[in-house]
Amino acid sequence: MTDLFTHWIDVVHWAMKSDTPKQACMLGDKYVFDQWDCPDTVQAAVRYPGFDVVYEGTMGSSIDDGGLEFRGTEATLKINRSWFGIFQEGATGRENPVVRAESYQDGTISHMQNFLECVRSRKEPNAPVETGVSAARSGQVVNLAYQRGGQIAWTGKTPA
Secondary structure: OOOHHHHHHHHHHHHHOOOOOOEEEEEEEOOOOOOOOOOOEEEEEEEEOOEEEEEEEEOOOOOOOOOEEEEOOOEEEEEOOOEEEEEEOOOOOOOOOOEEEEOOOOHHHHHHHHHHHHHHHOOOOOOOHHHHHHHHHHHHHHHHHHHOOOEEEEOOOOEO
């Protein structure tokens, strides 16, 4: 949960303007890499004030490139590493978004450009260190849930 999850939850925190989970549940197991200390297949649910996040990850399949879905009552926004689409609620077919945009540049390039520019200018980067800390914290809260039998409440200071 402190690897790929942190990159996706960072986007959720930014979009939802909330970065501290209240509760977390996680199931995980080893199906591919028995020698790992951590599970290679996970399902997690994380509750924030006013919304929930569901995360699935596995080393056993690469059917898609992961991504996010923001599901609302009127539409769903699907984001992955190369495109985003907005799908109107009630419309049929995920292959026909109302809006679709694609990117052909690896996002790592713009992150590194911003970082190097901030080293030169001393300006704050697009993603300050606090952003990384909150994303890592969310992953650690979910890991604690896993280590404590699958569920945990979080007060922001210590696990309950």
